[in-house]
Amino acid sequence: MRVRVAGSWMVAMLALAIASLTTPARAGGPTGTEARRPEIQTDPVESARDARALAARIDAVLAARWAKAGIRPAAISDDGEFLRRVSLDLVGKIPTAAEARDFLDDPAPGKRAALIDRLLDSPAYTSHATEVWRRMLLPEADTDDDARPFASTFAGWLRRKVVEDAGYDRIVREILTAKLDAPQSDLDIANGVVRAVPSPSPAAYYLAKGRKPESLAAGTARVFLGVRLECAQCHNHPFASWKREQFWSLAAFFAEVPGEGNDPTRMMRRERPAPVRELTIPGTKKVVAATLLDGTKPEWRPRAGTREILAEWVTSPENPYFARALVNRVWARFLGAGLIEPVDDLDGETDPELKALLDEVSDQFRAHGDRLKFLIRTLTATRAYHLSSAGNGAGRDTSATGPMFATMPVRGLTPLQLFDSLTRATGSGQPGDRARFLELFSGGQERPSEAETTIVQALTLMNGSYIEAATNPTTGRILGAIVDAPFLDTRGRIETLFLATLTRRPTPDEMAKLVEYVERRKSNDDRSKALADIFWAILNGPEFPLNH
Amino acid sequence: MNRDLFRASRLSRREAMRLSVASAMGVLGASSSGWFEALAADAASHPGRRKSCILLWMSGGPSQTDTFDPKPGHANSGPFKAIETAVPGIRMGPHLPKLAKQMKDLALIRSMNTKEGDHSRATYYLRTGYLPQGAVRYPTLGSLVANELDDDSVELPGFVSIGPVRSINPAAFSSGFLGPKCASLNVGERTIAGATAGDGGASSLRVDDMEIPRGIGRTRADDRIGLMRELGGGFVESRPGVPTSSHRSAYSRAVRMMRSEAAKAFDLDTEPAALQDAYGRNPFGQGCLLARRLVERGVPFVEVTLSSVDGNSNGGLGWDTHAQNFDAVAKLCEVLDAGWSTLMTDLRTRGLLDQTLIVWMGEFGRTPKINENAGRDHFPNAWSTVLAGGGLRGGQAIGDTGVDGEQIKNRPVSVPDLLATIVKGLGIDPMKQNLATDGRPIRIVDLKAEPIKEVLG
Structure with a gap:
């Protein structure tokens, strides 16, 4: 049973006492803006069609841009590369070996679109999207001890918005009009014990900003x-x-x-x-x-209220900045660079073509109720998103001309993506590992396409206790299962190791060499160790910790 | 081989050769060992000792009025009474008594004029010498110096950063267009404000995971690294860029360090307890001790960040004393005075002070006027930095901010001027050009910089 309680911020946050029982007004309800809005497309079938049409528009603009610059874009990614990328982008972690195998072996022509639908409807999407929003709206919680305790109430509130598929305008309005004077905590009554827990609320935004x-x-x-x-x-x-x-x-x-x-x-x-x-x-x-x-x-x-008036103006359909700022960020998240850089400065210089494209996508975003999923469906349907990251040319060096989006940039993983992917690949993880990883891998470049590995990170992944346990056949869950599986031969074991980590099968050349590496050992024990070496080498290699 | 990675580096040929030797000896072939040997087989002659630099970075912007530019007898001093130093006529804030005794080795620059009052931008400006602009990723000072002075026979990285709080502006701590080979090794990094290990001692400055796990053994570790390189080679070749080149670079550096005796530098417990005490049993003090050990072993650039004391984090900006300035500054100075003054004494005893340039700076100063919260606010107009040792002319104060400290009376010093002085003091030509990622030549320090000649002597 949950009861709303009003109290001061400190009281609520520290969950120390309950001042009085009242029924406060709902925090941050919709304002008058919605009435003035132009017609909004909310039908899912129509929206999906519009997203595909917009993706085709983007394709046309970029294709013209490549033609003008004399650039040949990279090849279309293969299924493994795409599955890995879209899984990291939508649910924040790599797929399992079984998922990888199923997808690679699925002959259906529309399997990529079906995969995107499936991922967007999964619970893992809700968790990942909540984390992405939280990092954008409350970045302080990653770096500032004082702000950290508020991340959970904020994330709890955001999670509700993601589940409701709330429009971005509503999310921002609720933040800007959050009730601060009558903070709430929920009374959690379980087993006869009453505890006050802070209610999910956007008010942490204000606390994090001091x-x-x-x-x-x-x-x-x-x-x-x-x-x-x-x-x-x-x-x-x-x-x-x-x-x-x-x-x-x-x-x-x-x-x-x-x-x-x-x-x-x-x-x-x-x-x-x-x-x-x-x-x-x-x-x-x-x-x-x-x-x-x-x-x-x-x-x-x-x-x-004063902030209500501000919220109306910020999210107003007439405000040219609001949707563009978000669309540019989300574009950068999926395609490695914003249409305007840096992403949080729309005053930055950019190519007029790209600016016009940003305007067009932003207008469509608004016409579809500021729904993030509409934007994601659009961007993941573009040809640019399906291009391979391999290739030496294809407009990688874009500083003179603005980004070309002709090759998918290689992007670093966020600390959480890396940890969740490691956990998935190895099946290992002790309670303390997560916090240690998040700490060790944070603080790096803001731009994922310029992510750097540090020496300390390399040492931890080579010699640290987490990887040590995960790459030991007797303690590593996934490795142990692969090594012991009676139905697999050496080739099958190596293939499964690749699928579980790199979401692809080994190339014939890799397979030949690695089979030899394992089979030249005499004892079963030594062969297990050789498989462990391969697992270690993959996890430490450049392909695993990067989204490509 | 990725050209970007080795471009503009005097190490390029040797490093490139070593990497290709290692990958050519793929472990899948007959010879499965040798990677470590190839790395360690650098018996190069030591090219004579170069200068080193230790940057004491004061995160948050320290108050000059309460440290190196006191205003005795003026209301702006608040409760602090200035003290005499070893040089007649030059006074300091009251909580730096040990440093005051070493004034003859310090050059105070009291007329910094930098115009940038935002933490993030000012941090970038002071640490790179350039304002953030356009697409160019300017390298931080440590990377610039490491790029010039890094000695390939030294197995430690050329740039070690102790206790950095990079999250304030990651780009200000980055090697920028110089690339991952000039990136810092970060020790005791604070991603969050507050103490990392909580003990304020040496253990928080250790580099973890330097040993191959027990039960793996050297041959097998060797095989694993060979496998990793062989399996990843195609991926790196087909996807040039910072993420892949930094992966390669970090692993090469990490492996070298694992094999090296020099890594013992991080073991502070071999130092006498009395000396550890003198430095101060806190992350900054022990960081200064570590800095000496690293410099001794040939690391050209070490920075030690003072971002907090007593676990009082202030968001990683310990010197950002908008409120209750005097209590905070007194505590910070106590830590600073012990660590820094012991560092100078220790270096002097070992005959290293003349070859080691110590720089004290933050991102800006603080208002001479005291605000209503007994605090001081951001003040880039007229503030102080300090240079020490390094064979520079100490015992002097450059510039003058008058009786109240509110305006520079003479000899304004800009950020490029300061950085040019530091770089020149290390024997590097500040006007030397590096190539940015897009091929544009960029000087180590901006063209309009004028090194402070009174200091360089």
């Missing part, structure tokens, strides 16, 4: 609008036209956010002070009023 108007403004601009305003915090932006005053005018929308030093009992006294909609720029005497980034004065309404 509840500072300037951090909230910078985050809002960068993530939701693809506009980098941080520098305008201290001085006028040297390149773009953002001014310091504009920055603080945006921050003023968050002037009311209860700060750290605030009296936590303030709200319980039910005071209703007049809304605060202005800020003093620190270090100056200048007071600025909440003003939208495009310079318009907000139209306040008696019953609409």
Whole structure:
């Protein structure tokens, strides 16, 4: 049984006490914006058709671009490469050996599209998508101890949104209008014991930003609008036209956010002070009023909160930045580079062709209810997404011309993708391993296509206890099963090792050499060790820890 | 062989040869051993000792008014009373008494003028010498120096970073277009704020997993690495780029280190307990001790980050003292003073101080005016950095910020000026050009840089 409880943030977060039982209003309900929206396509069959049509449009634009630059794109990926890629991208881990075998041996011509549908409907997609959203919206939880405890309430809330297939506009509106003064915890009554647990809520967004108007403004601009305003915090932006005053005018929308030093009992006294909609720029005497980034004065309404007005403007169909910022990021996630780079700066220079393409995809995204799945169906149906990552030329060096998307870039895995894939490939994992891996492999490049292996990571994967146990036939679950399987010969064992790790069968050349490597041993024990060596070599090799 | 990986490196031929020898000797053939030997068989003559650099990186932006540019008698000093140093006329903040005694080996630069007040951008600027712009990935200082001074006969990486908090801006800690061969070995890295091992001691600075697991043995380990290279060779060849080349590079470096005696550098317990005490039993102090051991073994660039004390993390930006500045600075200075001053004494005793340039800097300074929370805010207009040892002219203060510290009165020093001074002090031409990924030549330090000649002597 779950009961809603109101209390102060600290109370809720620490789950220490329950102040009073009330029925607070639903956090962040829909605002008036939806009424004004143009018609939205929600029928799944129609949407899927539209996604394919949009993918074809993207294909045409890119093909023209390749022709103009005289570039021949890479070959279409083979089934193994594609299965591995789409599994990592949609569910965050590689497929099992059995899944790989089934897919490779499936003769159906439409199997790639069917696979995407299957993955998008799987529970693993929900977990992975929640994690991807969380990393985008609450990146602080990865790097900041103080923010970490809030990741779970935020993720719990996000998970609900993913399950509901909520539109991106609604997700952002709920964040921007999150109730902060009456935080909630759920009363969890199990076995007669009552515990207060923080309710899933987007309010962690504010805590992770230290509840500072300037951090909230910078985050809002960068993530939701693809506009980098941080520098305008201290001085006028040297390149773009953002001014310091504009920055603080945006921050003023968050002037009311209860700060750290605030009296936590303030709200319980039910005071209703007049809304605060202005800020003093620190270090100056200048007071600025909440003003939208495009310079318009907000139209306040008696019953609409300050942040509600901001949320309406941010997610409004007329706001050119909102959908583009997201589409550009998701594009980069699936195709290795954004249409505009860096991905969180839509003011960045780009080719007009690519900018027009971003506009077109963004408009379609909005016309389909800001649904992420529509965007994913579109991008994964493009030819660019199906291209191989192999090949030396094909417009890899794109700094002069902007990205060509003519070869799939090789991308590093996130720490979680790597760990989940290792776990899947080896069947091993102790409770402490996960945290250690996430710690060791985080902090790297922001751009997956420039991911670097560090020396310490190499040492851990070569000599660390996790890999040691996983590559020992007596302790490694998957390896042990393959080594002991009575129905497999050496070739079958080697093939299964490849399918379980690299989602492909060995090439004839690899197979010949590896069979020899195993069979030249006399005893069964030595042959097992040789298979363990192969497993170790694959896990440590360059192909396993990369999405290609 | 991937050209990018070895381009513009004086090590290129030897390194390339070694890699091809190793892959040609594929373990699947008759000779299944030899990879390690091929790596270890570098009996190259030591080309004479070069200079090294130790960067003490003050994450968050340290207050100059409370450290190296005190304003005695002015309200901006707050509760701190400046102390005399070994050089008459030059004073310091009250919590650096041991360093004050070594003033004759320090050159204070009190007139930094850098105009960048955002942590992320300023961190990038100070650590690369360039503002983040366009597609060029500028290398961090350590990578630039390692690229010039790394000695191939030394089996340790040319750039070791101790306790970095890379998450503030990963690009500011990256080897950028110089590529993975110049990337840092990170020890005691903090991905999260706060102490890594919690003990504040040497164990958090160990490099884990350097030993081949028991029961595997050297021959088998050798076979495994050979297999790995052989199986991965085609993948790397067909997919050139940072992810694949950095994988190859990191594994080569890791394997060399595993086989090397030099890796004993990380075993701080061989040092006398009294010396460990003097450095300070905390990650920064022990990091300084490790830095000395690494420099002694020929590592050209080591950086030690001071990001927190007492497990009080402040988001990895320990010097970001917007509130309660004086308590925080006192604690940070206590750790800093012990670690840094012992490092100088220790290097001097070993005859290494003149060959080791120590740099103290953060991403910016802090407002001389004290805010309403007894804190100080970001201040890139007029702040301090320090150079020490390295054969530079110590015992002097460059620049002047007047009685209140709010404006530079003379001799403004820019980021390129500072970096050019450091690089030149190490015997490197700051105007030398490296090739960026797109083939564009990029100088080690920006063309408009002017090294501080008073310091270089």
